[in-house]
Amino acid sequence: MEQVIERIGLTLSGMGMPRMAARVFAAVLVSEQGRVTSAELAATLRISPAAVSQAVQYLENVGMIARDREPGRRRDHYRLLSEHWYEQMFTSRDRMLVAIEGDLTAAVGAIGVGSAAGQRLDETRRFFAYLRGELPKLIERWREREAASGHAEQA
Amino acid sequence: MEQVIERIGLTLSGMGMPRMAARVFAAVLVSEQGRVTSAELAATLRISPAAVSQAVQYLENVGMIARDREPGRRRDHYRLLSEHWYEQMFTSRDRMLVAIEGDLTAAVGAIGVGSAAGQRLDETRRFFAYLRGELPKLIERWREREAASGHAEQA
DNA sequence: AAGTCCCTTCACAAATTTGTGAATGTCGTG
């Protein structure tokens, strides 16, 4: 079980997530209830409470997990914000694409479309703009597909 | 001009490319001829020849630039392997998606689809499998669009 | 063959990122 968690953690950190956050997220993802306590995370991953705290903060900030606490209880729980968490990656990807397009637009403006370099950069800019338009449709078709195949269990 | 290079370099490193490789690639991308020498790169980016060498090696390995040398000349040139270099990112992205799907398949196998965690991971696996199928079509439609709009100048 | 230009290699320094110990803060219990 811990092996599975570490492997998924490696995959997620390979996709750009900070290492500890990736491991913590993997532990939450793999948990039966989709929710764990800080102490459970520290024990499962063999890390310090401080590391749990920082990773959890990151994951909350990027909207991947949420913190719970039952009234009258001392322990915090951390749970998946969404079962379809992977769609989240497209939200952050979209922000990145916006940034890239902005950079390229500025670059083309500085160089001018008349030059070979400018044309090359302008083509790249158009590609990223195209991606931004297409990715939501990709998600949409995915959802339809899942619904059609009976896998969807809308929360 | 150097500002443009550094900005694009930052964007590319934000997308996962090693920092020096990103800067070197940005310098090549922005060059008028799409090709530069090692000395030009070292001067433009104010880095050591060793740094240029390592960055160039990385970029060759991932198939983004190629090395040229004119017969009778001592200086190497580094040029874009393709004007549509951004499509390359999907090749490497596809490899990553294959790896992710493999990890998830193993995880589901270990946990079992009967559990909530197993179902969650299986859904994620299906999503990445879907992405792998869709990304080539995305590229295809992009090419058609460019061709239709008269921007395409097939090399 | 020797010299020089250009490039690569790699041990190691420098820079950056990651993770912790211990102090501090919050909140529930008695």
Added chain:
DNA sequence: CACGACATTCACAAATTTGTGAAGGGACTT
């Protein structure tokens, strides 16, 4: 209010990544 369980904060240690100096190698020139 005091105490204890649980969590956070942050200075700093540890780990990792990045970039270089200098030695070495390849290829062109003389």
